[in-house]
Amino acid sequence: MSTECQPPPARCILVAGPAGSGKSTLATALAVRRGLPLLDLDTLTNPLLDGLPASVLGEHWLAPAHGTAIRDARYAALTAVAAEVTATAGAAVLVAPFTAELAGGAAWDRLRAALGPADPVVVWIHGDAELLARRRAHRQAERDRHRPDTAAPPQPAVPHITVDAELTTEQQLFRVLRAAGERLPVPADAPLFDPAATPDFDAVLFDLDGTLADSTASVTRCWDRLAREFGAPAGLVQENHGQPADVLVGVLVGPDRQAAGRARIRELEITDAPSIDPIPGAHQFFSSVPEQRRAIVTSGVRDLATARLGAVGLPVPRTMVTFDDVEHGKPHPEPYLLAARRLGLDPARCLVFEDAPAGIASARAAGCRVVGVLGTSPAAELAGAELLVDGLDRLILVRQGEGLRLLPAN
Structure with a gap:
């Protein structure tokens, strides 16, 4: 199955977030993926500032005594370089905290004007304060010793994509590109869509974490x-x-x-x-399945599953199999066999949505057909699924007589 995505036209990408959030790592991955120049505020300005004799500034250039003068000069340099690069290369990936710029107003207008006619894609990485502090301590960067203690930056006032610092770089990259419009094509000729190859389904069984809820x-x-x-x-x-x-x-x-x-x-x-946020398309697709033909099958306990469903705005279905209900969890087939039995249906006529290898193995062992949902595990680890999608908004479910048929949404 293909996992190649078609990138949309080039736009500048701004990667922002507090110190220790992993801005540079994600920005590098985005620059490589999109084939764009990388402009890092630290790389452009820190060597010059670090190389100045102590007598020039008196204190470290990050010290509060310098006010906004050095900050403004650093961003002026970044903006000027970005304007030249964008005019010649078409777009670039910029990485910096962008605290003032993302608040909107004049600072944002200046930066936005330098980046060409298209609005930039803004990526904001947020993270638990304890995690960011551990990362800063681990990297032992000299600049962190002089960084003033300030409150976590507020959420940007300009349109942006939010990603969590807890995610791996690949997981972050996946979410950013998906939100920016780089989607995994859904093959129209997949066997699951072909009535001659795949009978209609009687029910849809959903894993929860990573499938309906982006947990x-x-x-x-x-x-x-x-x-x-x-x-x-x-x-x-x-x-x-x-x-x-x-x-x-x-x-x-x-x-x-x-x-x-x-x-x-x-x-x-x-x-x-x-x-927790819902997986794209989770509400519409889950709601399209009749109540008596759907179930959630999760490795979590019932009270946790209920809390996560509430967080993403999904109802608790009448049929839900949790860890509390089984003797053997995934990858054993028992969870999916029990869900089918509670619905009074043949597992072979049930379609399963899963995001993890253990869940796919469980569903396949139960005799179910399986769609893999990307975002948690690499595509190679979901090879047991018959179809891969990067969100439930890529599929629709229609009633076909007494059965249910899966179709691509595009």
Whole structure:
């Protein structure tokens, strides 16, 4: 199956966020992906400022004593270079905090005027203050020693794409490009769309996390916090995505502290649920499935699933299989077999939407057909799915007599 996207016409991209949010890393990935020049405020101005004799400025150039004079000069340099690069290369990726510019007003107008006729794509990375502080401490950059302690920058007043600093660079890149209009084509000749190759479906079974609710950053944030509290390696979280919570707790905290670990992760994830957004198209597609023909099948516990559904504005369906309901979680087929049984339907006539390898393996073992939803795992890890989409808005479901038929939305 193809995973090649068609990029829209070039536009400047501005990547902003507080210190330690990973602006430069994401901006570099965007520049490489789009084949655009990269203009980093630090790269353009820091060598000059760092090279000035101490007698010139007296204090470090980030010191509050300099007011806005140096800040304004740095951004004037960035804006001038961006104007020249945009005039010759067509577009560029700019990376800086852009705090004043993203508040709108004259600073934004000056920057916007320098970037050509098309409105730039603004990407704003936000993150937990504790995470950003750990990152700054880890990189041990000299400039961070002189950076004044200020409150987290406010959300931009100009149109922007928001991404979470908890996500990997690839996960961030995926969300930015999707929001900017670079979508994965849906092959019109996919077997799942062909009535001769695929009978109509009787029901649609949805995983929750990463499929209906974009909870990837929340999951990472909460499980990394649990790992730190219990002294476990945080990398184990990514390696075990899609596994039931109790399995993950056992991996992270060991057998002697599982009860405490289970209670703590439930508290952390339910508290963080309001940070979650829906997957594009989740509301419309989920609502298009009749209540008696849909179910949610999640590795989470019921109270967490209910909290996350509420956070993204989706109703709790009459049929929902959670970790509380099964003896064997994903990748075992039991969760999807139980959902089909509760609906009174043959699993072979159920269509499943999943975002993780363990979930796809579970659905396939149950005999279901599977659509993979990108955003959590790389496409190569979802090879067990028959079709990949980058959002549920790429598909529609229509009633065909007594059955349901899947069709591309484009």
